Amino acid sequence: MSILALREDRPTPKSVYNWRIYACAIVVSWASCMIGYDSAFIGTTIALPSFIKEFQLDSYSASKRALISANIVSVYQAGAFFGSLSAYGSSYFIGRRKSLWLFAVLFIAGAGAMLAANAERGLNVIVGSRFLAGFGIGGASNMVPIYISELSPPAIRGRLVGMYELGWQIGGLVGFWINYGLSEHYPSNNTQWLIPFAVQLIPAGLLLIGSIWVPESPRWLFSKGRREEAMKVLCWLRQLPADDTYMLQEVAYIDEDLTRFRDEVGAGFWKPFRALKESRVLWRFFLGGMLFLWQNATGINAINYYSPTVFKTLGITGTNTGFLTTGIFGVVKTALTVVWLLYLIDRLGRRNLLLFGSLAGSICMWIIGALVKDVIPKVDPNAGMSSGGIAAIFFFYLWTAVYTPSWNGTPWVINSEMFDQNTRSLGQASAAANNWFWNFLISRFTPQMFLKMGYGVYFFFASLMLCSFVFVFYLVPETKAIPLEQMDRLFATKPIRKAHAQVMEELHRINEVQQQETDEKPAATAEEYA
CATH class of the missing domain: 1.20.5 (Single alpha-helices involved in coiled-coils or other helix-helix interfaces)
Known part of the structure; x- marks a missing residue:
């Protein structure tokens, strides 16, 4: 069998790969559009001259402005951290589907409140509202990968969970380009910077409506003893009768997994916490959290949130030029995410992609840092882009091409599938909280890092990417095509x-x-x- 071919754990009827599971994955992935949009639009919005003028940011020192920008951006991640943890409770008591509805409502409340900000009310309105919106986003970031993985046939689970990452990139693409379009074609007034804040409500509204249509996770229904309802949903998703061999095998896997963990751990809200005493369970929690540490250690969120600052270090000047370059960055990420989703994640696998991304991405970062250190500062800023600046931009986009199909979405896929039924919600809560915690640290201190370290920021991330290669090679197994109920066997x-x-x-x-x-x-x- 070719390395690029799909691998099935058992013979699978073609009807299993039907439109319904794709539709469900697409609908709930509106949550990731919300996340991706914020990661892209906020950095360029607070760099708009109209935003700077509205809140008189030019009157502050460089260090004070960096602190204000860091607070506006990072409070969102702080809210998301707590939201991702709270999702464990909501998913246990009300299920995956209703949790998505709840967190969509919270996000809409926060995003709507941001529109009340102006010079008279001050930036605190934005800061407080972003915490609430972040809380909603954090909960959704927990729920969506779990929900999709529990619906998915093993052979295309990576592709379906990858819809979450694709939604992230589509949201980011809009977020990167919207401020370029507004700065080019819209008057520089307070409406100019309010429009990007208002656009957040579109994907949130679609998620709210979609969460009413999608069914509850059949695995969650089985875990709650609602077997008749669970079988009905599973038959609808697989488009197979209940007595089909494939269905009988899938239900047998689920029952075996539930029985074993009820015997070993026990059912209940607090029982999964007791499971953390077991080294094999705790180890997977550690791996899940570390994958998001290494994802943020690539430097991606420093670039996402502060792209104008990053491109300025590469020799690009001018607000619109910086926005245009940032927009192209979003196009590259989105295009390569489609390739990753449709062709790579379920064929090359998770582990191979991470190893490639760590090694090749580190090489690109070392080269970018060297160019920023030795070439760009010696160029006359009035002479336009130099050959060194062009080379730095080339390697930056090459780094993007390496990072996107590797570390961008793969940690989410692995975390959505490697936990057992009893600890999956808690494990995903831990993974999502780790993502937002490391995300918060990066977004909070990146402006100060660039002020203090300069080109050293690139060397810093390059070194961390080499460390991530060693981590994955020795500690992370390949999970593609393994049924969720067989992950214990894999990790053992x-x-x-x-x-x-x-x-x-x-x-x-x-x-x-x-x-x-x-x-x-x-x-x-x-x-x-x-």
Whole structure:
């Protein structure tokens, strides 16, 4: 089998890969459009001359302006940190679907309140409202990957969870370009900077409406003992009758997983916390959190939130020129996310992409740092872009091309699939909280880092990317095509680099034995599983 071919854990009817699971993934991924839009629009919005004039930011020193910008940006991540943790409770008590509805409402309340900001009321209105909107975003960032992974057939789980990342990039693309268009074609007044804040309400409204249509996660329904409802949803998603062999096998996997963890850990709101005493469970929590540490250690969120500052260090001057360059950055990310989603994540796999991204991305960062240090400062700023500046931009876009199909969305995919049913909500809450915690640190201190370290910022991130290569090589197994209920088997297999091949071989042998037994005796009825 080619490395680029889809691998199935067992023979899968073609009807399983139907429009309904894609539609559900697309609908809930409006949440990631909200996240991506904010990560892109806020840095360029607070750099608009109209925003600077409205709040008289030119009257402050460079260090004070850097602090104000950091507070506006980072309070969003702080809210998201607490929101992602709270989602564990909401998902346990009211489910995945209703949690998405709840967090969409909270985001809309926060985003709407931002529109009340002006010079008279001050920046505190924006700061407080961004915390509330961030809280909603944090909860949604927890729920969406879990929801999609629990709906997905194993062979295309990476592709479907990748819809979440695609939504992130589409939102980012709009966010990167909207301020360029406004600065070019709209008068420089307070409406100019209010429009980008108002656009946040569009994807949030679509998520709110969509969360009413999508079904509840069948695995969550099984975990709550609502078997009849769970079977109905699962049959609708798979477009198969309840007594189909594939359905019987999937339900058997779910039942086996639920029974084992109820015996070992126990069902209940607090029981998954007790599971953290087990080293095998705690280890996966550690891996999930560290993946987001290394994702932020690439420097991506420093670039996302402060792209005008970053491009200025590369020799680009002028507000509109900086916005245009930032917009192209968004185009590159979105285009390569589509390639990652449709072709790479479920074929090359998660582990290979992360290893490639760490090594190649580090090389690009070292080169960018060297150019910023030795070439760009020696160029006359009035002479236009120099050859050194052009080279730096080239390697920056090359770094983007390396990062996007590797570290951009892959940590979300791995975290959505590597936890068992009893700890999946808590594990995803931990992973999302880690993402927002490291995101907060980067967004809070990046302006000061550029002021104090200059070109050293690029060397700093280059070094961290080398560390991430070592981490993934020795500690992270490949998870593509492994059923959610077989992740324990995968993480228990050593050595890590060979675990995926061994588990897939075992699953195929088990399937062959089960198929022989099925051929030799009448198949079990759906009622036995209902």
